[in-house]
Amino acid sequence: MAILLHELVGSDPAKPFSPHCWKVRLALRHKGLDFQTVPVPFTGVPTIEGGSGIVPVLRDGATVVADSFAIAEYLEATYPDAPSLFGGEGGRHLSRFVESWSQRTIHPVVGSLALLDIHDALDPVDQAYFRQSRETRMGKTLEALVQGREQRVAPFLQQLEPLRALLGAQPFLGGPDPLFADYIVFGAFQWLRVSSSLPVLPAGDPIADWFERCLDLHGGEGRLVPAAA
């Protein structure tokens, strides 16, 4: 039976947008594994595979794994002869630092820039869930949360300086070739690309160049979904 990837979508099941699901899509391609996707809307997440409560969830035969990093570790352990996602144990542990940095530097900003765009791409029942959960958590309406978002781009680009300097010196976070650490950061920018047409990375930025290289990987997997118009 083919590997199944349960991934988050809006009203269009062909446009997955979750950063964590994109990490796993590229990790599966990196390992040369075929898979089928199962599109899941926000309100369907609680019941995936008996209730993980999160996306992505991977089913591989009898094995079910939730959480993108856990899935990468599962794939690395289960398919050791395919190209490595971590380049050794040191790479596996240091990928956690990349994850922690991406999650705290890129995710909150992308989330705040694309919040209303994400909402608008959902089915009505998911829009209601999304609006209520986010507005309750943040104490503001979605419209108020995205107000003035253009002003957040320049300070965000400044915060990316450690990544920019690295990618000016080597083609991928993983060195000459990509590793799961690249997919971790790729997922965050792909979430933005698929969700929002707001221009963020300027042309010529080493991060923009690296992102294009990532979009080209594994037969252009990342380009299967178009940029938001």
Added chain:
Amino acid sequence: MAILLHELVGSDPAKPFSPHCWKVRLALRHKGLDFQTVPVPFTGVPTIEGGSGIVPVLRDGATVVADSFAIAEYLEATYPDAPSLFGGEGGRHLSRFVESWSQRTIHPVVGSLALLDIHDALDPVDQAYFRQSRETRMGKTLEALVQGREQRVAPFLQQLEPLRALLGAQPFLGGPDPLFADYIVFGAFQWLRVSSSLPVLPAGDPIADWFERCLDLHGGEGRLVPAAA
């Protein structure tokens, strides 16, 4: 002949303070290698080993290597049977991200907090060089540069959140055991510890706990030099 490590000092040759030199000290101990240190003041740097122009510089027999990361790579390649500094090629490449992050997140702040303390610990001829080079580069006196430095601590602690979250989840950046990536970040905080008595990391911060663990490593190498009083 013993390995020689040329490292930066002030008026007290027993108190090396350069973050990059500390990275190498711990890397040498990690590899179980004996070494002798050659203390070098700021004005002695241009003439080390025929003129590398930077510290640290390592001499191992006929081989001379300058730059802390290059030295770590040299040690890893030359002493492959000793404990690994990178945990594989993935770890080596991702250590560059840790270096880029540390250099752009921790170094500028520690430099700006400890600038005058560093100056005060130098010999007069090095003080003159240090003051002139730094004041020319920054366009302000050292005294003006450190003014209000206490106010920079809270935003700095906030910027460390990606590291803090990671170290709340695993003992070292390298996972269960330290890797060169730990020494990269350790070097920055050791630079602060040795140079300045300004309190920065609060007790109970997972980063403070990790730093104490690093000070304990390899027979307490990091504690051979006391904290600035």
